[in-house]
Amino acid sequence: GAVVSQHPSRVICKSGTSVKIECRSLDFQATTMFWYRQFPKQSLMLMATSNEGSKATYEQGVEKDKFLINHASLTLSTLTVTSAHPEDSSFYICSARTGTTGELFFGEGSRLTVL
Amino acid sequence: QKEVEQNSGPLSVPEGAIASLNCTYSDRVSQSFFWYRQYSGKSPELIMSIYSNGDKEDGRFTAQLNKASQYVSLLIRDSQPSDSATYLCAVMGKGDSWGKLQFGAGTQVVVTP
Numbered sequence: 001g002a003v004v005s006q007h008p009s010r011v012i013c014k015s016g017t018s019v020k021i022e023c024r025s026l027d028f029q030a031t032t033m034f035w036y037r038q039f040p041k042q043s044l045m046l047m048a049t050s051n052e053g054s055k056a057t058y059e060q061g062v063e064k065d066k067f068l069i070n071h072a073s074l075t076l077s078t079l080t081v082t083s084a085h086p087e088d089s090s091f092y093i094c095s096a097r098t099g100t101t102g103e104l105f106f107g108e109g110s111r112l113t114v115l
Numbered sequence: 116q117k118e119v120e121q122n123s124g125p126l127s128v129p130e131g132a133i134a135s136l137n138c139t140y141s142d143r144v145s146q147s148f149f150w151y152r153q154y155s156g157k158s159p160e161l162i163m164s165i166y167s168n169g170d171k172e173d174g175r176f177t178a179q180l181n182k183a184s185q186y187v188s189l190l191i192r193d194s195q196p197s198d199s200a201t202y203l204c205a206v207m208g209k210g211d212s213w214g215k216l217q218f219g220a221g222t223q224v225v226v227t228p
Contacts, residue, residue, distance in 0.1 A: 006158075034215065043203065043220040044159070093158045103149065104205070104216055109158040 003027050004096050006107030013084055014115055020080045021110045023094030029074035030096035034104070035067075038091040050077040084114040118142060119206050121219035128198075128226050134191040136222050138204030141185070147207040148180055148187045149216065152200045159203055163189065194226045 003026040013019050023033055031052045036044040048069050049057040056069035066088075068080040077096075081088055093109040120139050128134040136150075147166050151159035163178040165171045165187065171178045177190040187206075191198055201223045205216040 044218045046215065046217075049215060091158075103161060103164050105161060106151075106158040111156075 004107040012113045018082045023077045025075045025096045033077040033096045036093045086114045118217045119219035124223040128194045136189040138187045140206045145206045149205040150189045151203040199226045
């Protein structure tokens with residue numbers, strides 16, 4: 001299957017700092033990428049849709065000024081958690097689709113811990 | 116009402132038996148359906164996709180779709196301990212941008228030796 005790479009896999013930061021997470025499609029071009037968040041024992045919740053060359057579309061309840069998304073190229077999208085707080089601690093997973101079937105492939109995920 | 120519903124489990128299955136997972140969805144015009152497997156602490160991995168009514172088989176996995184009943188299922192034959200994971204059902208609606216999926220809460224499967 002298609003490969004989506006995410007970095008870093010784990011990050012620990014202090015409250016009030018910002019953290020950037022990168023998502024790359026390694027063997028295909030992704031005009032659209034998706035960012036999900038997953039809290040322990042819960043399912044994936046879509047945060048935003050990242051579109052190459054345009055502004056991201058955020059889901060209801062997701063603060064766009066807190067979760068900055070940049071999709072500057074066809075293979076890279078970044079999520080920056082600004083002024084992180086302990087409640088932002090979660091598993092953040094990016095995903096991208098390939099082809100026209102809608103199949104979605106996920107990155108390895110980034111576990112964020114805010115102290 | 117949740118858009119995609121799954122029994123949370125855990126579903127305990129003896130090794131070698133068939134695991135049967137069910138998923139119902141509320142949006143009647145949903146077009147595409149997917150099953151993902153997620154191991155603890157890992158990201159989801161695509162197992163099956165199904166788009167039309169009927170059965171689709173891939174190795175030990177069989178997905179079944181019934182759009183009239185708004186029901187999709189996954190069968191795992193000859194279950195192995197390595198199949199122990201959470202299985203997520205995902206649905207893409209007709210009006211949704213490609214790749215934008217709604218996920219169920221997942222069913223935890225435990226295969227016992």
